[in-house]
Amino acid sequence: MSYKQSVAFLIFSAFLSGLVFGLGLIVAQMTNPAKVLGFLDVAGAWDPSLAFVMMGALITLAVLQFFIKGSCKHNSGKVVQHRSIHSKIDYKLIIGSSIFGIGWGLSGLCPGPALVGVTSGLTGILVFVIAMFAGFIGFNLIHQQDKL
Amino acid sequence: MTYSTLLSSLSGGALIGLAAAILQYFNYQIAGISGVVAGLLKPWQVDSAWRLAFLIGLMISALLWVLMGGNIPIELNNTYGVLALSGLLVGYGTRLGNGCTSGHGICGLARLSPRSLVATACFMLTAGLTVYGVQHVL
Numbered sequence: 001m002s003y004k005q006s007v008a009f010l011i012f013s014a015f016l017s018g019l020v021f022g023l024g025l026i027v028a029q030m031t032n033p034a035k036v037l038g039f040l041d042v043a044g045a046w047d048p049s050l051a052f053v054m055m056g057a058l059i060t061l062a063v064l065q066f067f068i069k070g071s072c073k074h075n076s077g078k079v080v081q082h083r084s085i086h087s088k089i090d091y092k093l094i095i096g097s098s099i100f101g102i103g104w105g106l107s108g109l110c111p112g113p114a115l116v117g118v119t120s121g122l123t124g125i126l127v128f129v130i131a132m133f134a135g136f137i138g139f140n141l142i143h144q145q146d147k148l
Numbered sequence: 149m150t151y152s153t154l155l156s157s158l159s160g161g162a163l164i165g166l167a168a169a170i171l172q173y174f175n176y177q178i179a180g181i182s183g184v185v186a187g188l189l190k191p192w193q194v195d196s197a198w199r200l201a202f203l204i205g206l207m208i209s210a211l212l213w214v215l216m217g218g219n220i221p222i223e224l225n226n227t228y229g230v231l232a233l234s235g236l237l238v239g240y241g242t243r244l245g246n247g248c249t250s251g252h253g254i255c256g257l258a259r260l261s262p263r264s265l266v267a268t269a270c271f272m273l274t275a276g277l278t279v280y281g282v283q284h285v286l
Binding site for chain 1: 149153154156157158159160161162163164165166167168169170171172173174175177179181182185186189194197198199201202203204205206207208209210211212213218220221222223224225226228230231232233234235236237238239240241242243244245246247248249250252253254255257258259262263266267268270271272273274275276277278279280282283284
């Protein structure tokens with residue numbers, strides 16, 4: 001087992017990824033729901049910030065992925081597939097994403113910024129995060145049968 | 149939008165892209181926050197450790213930022229009832245749709261996944277319509 005695959009390293013790299021992810025959200029001010037709502041409110045005083053955050057993330061990830069793919073091929077002889085086990089566009093994808101959008105639009109909070117905001121201790125954020133976990137659990141209970 | 153807002157948006161976005169690349173390269177995992185965190189609700193397994201580490205890193209980022217002298221403005225004007233409904237819909241919807249803003253909107257789009265393109269179009273549209281309804285109709 002190489003160092004890269006050791007459990008301790010995988011825990012460290014995941015921790016680092018979470019930390020950098022959170023700092024990115026903070027730097028971009030995506031942790032502020034009012035800023036997110038400013039983007040979603042196309043008919044109001046539109047704030048395009050979120051589009052530039054996505055652009056910065058997409059360009060960076062796409063460029064890094066290009067090198068990651070190359071290095072994976074080089075080291076192990078095969079390309080690592082980052083494909084989801086789900087591949088078709090079905091009603092679950094469309095209905096689920098639409099429901100998520102309604103929830104996102106109600107508050108301007110989505111999972112990442114809400115979890116970063118937990119340490120602020122704001123009651124509103126805590127209410128949202130607890131309800132979000134209730135939503136996760138609710139999904140598991142409702143869809144237990146059709147999972148595998 | 150000022151020049152400094154543009155710069156902070158792009159550089160914050162670049163950090164998010166870097167974070168997703170770290171998780172993909174070292175952990176072979178997609179940095180979709182809803183999926184990573186919801187996976188923690190399963191009974192503890194080997195897989196749970198990196199998920200928890202990611203979540204701790206995510207939450208600690210705010211403390212680190214404040215320790216470095218930064219501040220994190222959070223303007224939230226909803227009632228607790230609306231926030232609870234919002235959280236429930238976000239939790240259930242992201243599981244049914246298998247991803248949120250990060251998983252579909254960033255990781256999925258970066259690898260040109262047709263599913264993620266459809267998902268992102270759906271949640272952007274319904275979020276926009278919801279905000280329109282709340283701000284301009286109700």
